[in-house]
Amino acid sequence: MDSEMKKRDENQYSPRPNGGSQSTPLKLPFIIGVAGGTASGKTTVCDMIISQLHDQRVVLVNQDAFYRSLTNEQLQKVSEYNFDHPDAFDTELLLSSMQTLRTGRAVSIPNYDFKIHKSVEPARLVNPADVIILEGILVLHDNRVRDTMNMKIFVDTDSDVRLARRIQRDTVERGRNVENVLDQYAKFVKPSFEEFILPSKKHADVIIPRGADNDVAIDLIVQHIRTKLGQHDLCKIYPNVFVIHSTFQIRGMHTLVRDTKTTKHDFVFYADRLIRLVVEHGLGHLPFTEKQITTPTGSVYSGVVFCKRLCGVSVIRSGESMENALRACCKGIKIGKILIHVDGKKGRQLIYEKLPSDIASRNVLLLDPVLASGNSAVKAISVLLSKGVAESNIIFLNLIAAPEGIHTVCSKFPRLKIVTSEWNLC
Numbered sequence: 001m002d003s004e005m006k007k008r009d010e011n012q013y014s015p016r017p018n019g020g021s022q023s024t025p026l027k028l029p030f031i032i033g034v035a036g037g038t039a040s041g042k043t044t045v046c047d048m049i050i051s052q053l054h055d056q057r058v059v060l061v062n063q064d065a066f067y068r069s070l071t072n073e074q075l076q077k078v079s080e081y082n083f084d085h086p087d088a089f090d091t092e093l094l095l096s097s098m099q100t101l102r103t104g105r106a107v108s109i110p111n112y113d114f115k116i117h118k119s120v121e122p123a124r125l126v127n128p129a130d131v132i133i134l135e136g137i138l139v140l141h142d143n144r145v146r147d148t149m150n151m152k153i154f155v156d157t158d159s160d161v162r163l164a165r166r167i168q169r170d171t172v173e174r175g176r177n178v179e180n181v182l183d184q185y186a187k188f189v190k191p192s193f194e195e196f197i198l199p200s201k202k203h204a205d206v207i208i209p210r211g212a213d214n215d216v217a218i219d220l221i222v223q224h225i226r227t228k229l230g231q232h233d234l235c236k237i238y239p240n241v242f243v244i245h246s247t248f249q250i251r252g253m254h255t256l257v258r259d260t261k262t263t264k265h266d267f268v269f270y271a272d273r274l275i276r277l278v279v280e281h282g283l284g285h286l287p288f289t290e291k292q293i294t295t296p297t298g299s300v301y302s303g304v305v306f307c308k309r310l311c312g313v314s315v316i317r318s319g320e321s322m323e324n325a326l327r328a329c330c331k332g333i334k335i336g337k338i339l340i341h342v343d344g345k346k347g348r349q350l351i352y353e354k355l356p357s358d359i360a361s362r363n364v365l366l367l368d369p370v371l372a373s374g375n376s377a378v379k380a381i382s383v384l385l386s387k388g389v390a391e392s393n394i395i396f397l398n399l400i401a402a403p404e405g406i407h408t409v410c411s412k413f414p415r416l417k418i419v420t421s422e423w424n425l426c
């Protein structure tokens, strides 16, 4: 294998089915480079990609953060400094920071202030993520930086539009006046664009004409990233696994629930909110019968009737935390209990069960907030089956499911449904 091929091979993105920890990442993040002239819309395009990938861990790294701070001497003659030349950036620091993130570790990156042309405290802590977007005018210029990327994008916006936006932005946000902006543009920005930035366009895999106005290109990019991430692999392998649609609210709640610093009160509050969502989602998978009714205005509404042969079963004790949400959604629902003990030698042992006597004829919502190895779940499901419940009548509701647990349960009980709010335990 020649060295160029080897380099590319090492950079191949490899999806990791089993999650991973900070110190031992099992999959490399998907790294996207977004280049383009000043004010072409790079940051705006990145924000759009990030917001469409709201259910993924995505971080944005700006090349601007790696601008070298000006010395006092340089500051005296700032109008003679070329911020659009590759030497204006500390590319070594950028490369080492990207390498740290690539290996699944958090990194502190400088916080650059465009008004004073220096890095300021505090630095920004960037956490590892599944997708890392590196954005900046020259991110496609240096081959070492390019080689870290799995996807290279160039935002191609008309130069008059860019100049107009730059005047607007720099006067409002970066403390400049129109005269400064025009001088700098003519002296450095335009010539460096032609010498360094425009030639880097040939390295791009995707060119986005009109930047953020190009919704179609952004949708296609997001789809490609999702495909590469194999985001719903488990849902594809096991069609009976349903992960509720993630939103920033849901990720925010998971962040609070997982944070060691969260107070007990907040933990209970946010866990309850998540449980309620999972329960509501799970109820949507119950069978229903169609029904037409007449509304007060006399029109006919074609609706459905809830399934009545229903019960909950909680796996003691953690499953009991889901009972209130189930009771709040299903008036008067019967809830049975199963207690399983983990015995080192004998494995999972059934210690106690109290189930409705007619459970065999009911649809069962099995409650346990965490699906980890799947062994307790397998035992609980086996108890239900031994009572005559049909496998396809069981919906297993949980908040967090480890891929390992999903594999264990779904391979043994392929007709059962799992509804969860996240399938990841790290």
Ligand SMILES: Nc1ncnc2c1ncn2[C@@H]1O[C@H](COP(=O)(O)OP(=O)(O)O)[C@@H](O)[C@H]1O
Residues within 6 Å of the ligand: 036, 037, 038, 039, 040, 041, 042, 043, 044, 045, 165, 166, 169, 210, 211, 212, 213
């Ligand atoms: N499609 C667009 N339509 C209107 N204004 C835009 C558009 N894209 C970006 N802008 C504005 O132009 C300025 C520069 O955009 P930005 O995304 O910061 O560009 P870059 O990161 O490439 O310098 C910002 O003020 C932004 O709000």
Ligand SMILES: Nc1ccn([C@@H]2O[C@H](COP(=O)(O)O)[C@@H](O)[C@H]2O)c(=O)n1
Residues within 6 Å of the ligand: 037, 038, 039, 042, 064, 067, 083, 084, 113, 114, 115, 116, 117, 118, 136, 137, 189
């Ligand atoms: N102190 C600085 C540093 C950089 N610039 C200009 O910023 C541009 C890059 O940022 P974009 O968001 O526009 O990509 C670049 O063209 C530099 O001229 C500056 O003016 N002052």
Ligand SMILES: [Mg+2]
Residues within 6 Å of the ligand: 042, 043
């Ligand atoms: Mg920008």
